[in-house]
Amino acid sequence: MNRRRFLAALGVTSALAGCLGDDPPIAGDADSTDTDETTTGRTTDEPARTTAGPFDLPIPEDELRRGAPKDAIPAITAPVYSDDWSGFDEVNVELQDSFEVVGVELDGIARAYPLAILNWHEIVNDTFDGRPVVVTYCPLCGSAVVADRLVQGEPTYFGVSGLLWMSDLVMYDDRTNSLWSQVLATAIRGELTGDTLSLLPATISTWGEWKASHPDTEVLVPPPVSGTIRGRQTRQYAVNPYTSYQQSSSIGIGFNDEVDERMHPKTSVIGITADGVARAYPLDPVSKAGVVNDDVGSLPVVVAATMDGTLAAYVRRVDGSVLEFERDGEVLSADGSRWDIVTGRALDGPHEGTVLNRANDRSPMFWFAWADFNPETEIYGQ
Template sequence: MRRRRLLATLAAGATVLAGCAGGDDGTPANSGGQPDGGPVDATATATPTATVRDVDLPVSGSELRQPLPKDRIAAIVEPAFAPDWSGLDAPEGVDRPLLPDDAPVVGVERGGTARAYPLRVLNWHEVVNGDLGGPLLVTYCPLCGSSIVAERTVGGEPTVFGVSGKLWRNDLVMYDRATGSLWSQLLAAAIQGPRTGDRLSLLPSAFTSWGEWRDRNPGTEVLLPPPHSNTVRGREATRNYFNPRSSSEGQLIGYDHETEDGLYSRTFVVSVRHGGAARAYPFDDVRNAGVVNDRVGGLPVVVTTTPAGGMAAYVRRVGGTTTEFEAADGELLAAGGSRWERATGRAVDGPHEGTTLERANDEPPMFWEGWSNFHPETDIYGE
């Protein structure tokens, strides 16, 4: 059996007490799957009208769980930003940085502007509606450790997304105000309602630390917590966003348990899908190897950890030629002498300076539980 590992620094930031497990007012999740004793959506199994990634849609109501009422987790609708959190008032007794360098963030760069979305906020609100070079949707599911960034549109028109209180395959289910359709975060598609089968247009993002993102993007802004940012429930401030752990005791977002695949559910993995094949790379295995050169469905890939404690996967082709990489002083070294940044895949010197490797993964790193619930046939590297 694979030994249980300590999560990487970034993944550890996702195990705080929050989000899908209970309301942002501290209300525990209803283990019976009903909001405040009310009925679960009883949509009967319907004739499929669309298929997304081998999933027939719409999903039946019996596949959805409703631990919380709609909007109990308050999506952010008017985000506010600043260069850092230094201007915020620290809670009594807090004498450390309010947003330390190792705090995990989702980073987005679009239209020449960079912004960071701390998990200290996303853990409690899960959905941020905003604009950055166009309508922007930033989402995070604490149960799956998954961050998905997309265009905030339905039918080509901007709309507001909220937290439905439902879960599908243990993942965040959103709704849109325009049509009331339900959207799966990890499937990135509408799974019930008028827009069933529609897909979100995904945008690139980084799952990294605040210090690493700020160093890479000196002019970045960072999301401010409520009451500075407004939510669907107003500007109430109900959480200690400055503590990576909740002051509530005993309420966890699920439990880290060993699965039948031999991995623990909260093992941090980056996964690659290609040519009908899928492979997940556990953090510990990649860190121990330094660099993994592999093939997935015929696609040559290189997988590595990043300086901030994350993971990255790239197509290991340079100038049309398949290349082997090795670890070198915190970077990647390829034939020809160029050194490549692990976090960005960009060559920093040598004959390929300025060239950037193509990403091999569509989805960001996440917990094994989140990935395997949507991709059960995935191979595990090293097994």
Template sequence: MHIQDVLPRDAIPSVDDPTFGTEYIGDDDDDVIVVETTPARAYPVRILSYHEIVNDMLGDSDRIESGRCSPGDSTDESRPVAVTWCPICASAVVYDRRVDDRVLTFGTSGKLADDALVMYDRETESEWKQPLGKAIKGPLDGHELSVVPASVISWEQFRSDYPDGIVLQPIHGGDGDPRGESPQTVYKMTPYERYDAAEGFGLREMRGEGRERSWEHEDIDAKTVVLGITHRGDAVGYPVEQVQNVGGVVSDTVGGLDVLIVSSRDDIHGFEDPGYKFEFREGMLYGDGAKWDTTTGRSDDGRTLARVPSRRLYAFAWQDDHGPKSFYGLT
């Protein structure tokens, strides 16, 4: 594992007191990380690219902006989570913040491990590799965080599929901004869009510094989007292209867990496999006599597939943690 210091600790500030509303500052095609709590919460990548970590508490309705929405009483028990995003790895993972009966609060360490965000917890100052969710230094070295089921979809899709859902509000910009800038100006995506479109990957491509890296797979690019699932010591990464090449539906087993992977357009989702035969017909997913929404896992007859905990990230970051033979459909 290659570790390097890039910025001072907390130079990229985490969001520790998030607020939510119904209005979003960005574009319809912006990606958001979705946690299916009540109401569903969207965490825009546009905002996360500038903060990387949101320390949140599911089941807490007190942080919803007054007058912006009326979600009602949440039915969820309180659950402390960290919604995390590494722009270099395009790594979106939601973690439970509880470790050994202790609730941790995460910040950015300023370090990268294999070009991936290294978080630290403020309670023990242990350092954690973000895509892996594992402590790599400090008193909690070797401990792993539990992954919370989540998905990545567009803001437009979120508003359609979760009409009562709420969205993380910007921290900077607007009224009171010291520079008088709007949230749209503060949270511009130009440098991240440039990186995503570039052929290279890693810190060197993002900032013009750091080590040169190579990519040996000919079947997929280093920045192919992968849905990674780990269970009981097994790990399989499902590249979007490989899933779509076999019709958009994959039934597989990871560490004894039967999973169903579905991908249409640029989205990819993982659910527990109920044992039905699924197939796409004219862009719609069908199985067991019902039509299923690939984003939510809901059927038109009232059933819902259980979403599995997963990571959504670039292929190079998945390989860094799990090796070149951990991909589905690649030799």
């Protein structure tokens, strides 16, 4: 693996407005200091060391970097949903079809979480028909992770610690103040070190594509309509504070020591792991291929992208048979049925209504992030 030391130097100040927060430390709030116990995740009795993938746990404290005070990026704790953003006097930005969203379909409910909101809040503590769920997005890694919002079997709220590990969002839970890696969905320091969250399927799509595939979808309404962990808050939701960052070769806020140079660090990839094999599928080769039928270890998968650049990966095994997919315009076809790329649902034919299982545990993300957390990864087409 060709790796070298990489210093982030381009576009850091303007790109990281959301990551760094726009509020100063709260006077008298010990949680906003670097030395506070709840911020660092230190406990009196440090748990025995364990592992999460290739990483030893707990993560050493000196590997954590402070990007913002605790809760300066205020997680959403009281989400409000609607058909769109019209009719809310507090919302001064129009929801456009081109806006990217994290899409979640669970228990018969479809919801969209615009990145225009998540860039500024990063965490939404939600409930689907009584089921506690946390929706997270790290703008620095371009990664969305959705999971059951349970700690030790009990519902909990997650907040933004303001710390980064490997340029990724570090969350904290309000029950134990343990620190959690967003990409790993694992506690990396504190009382719960080694505990993991149960992941739920999610995708990153455009609002236009998501609502076309989910006509009954709800969409998250920005604060101050939705409430945050710090009460009524609002941000410049019409502004993407990460535009220059997403277009540059910079990584994080300068704390990544190495980068896998096999692709540009901000290349969008969808990653699949199975049987000890990790493989990344970059957007451009997948788009050019139209559809990719592949096997990751013993897992048969199909990978495709929409015209808007939504990457999707599914297990191509249906009723015990492995299907071979072809491209048919804006849908896929196999075994007499046409399949929606965004949802994986068969639209007609003998499999009508059947939904393919997702092959990826996490959303598409930037190449550097996938490679950091899967250092032995292969790349489709290479």
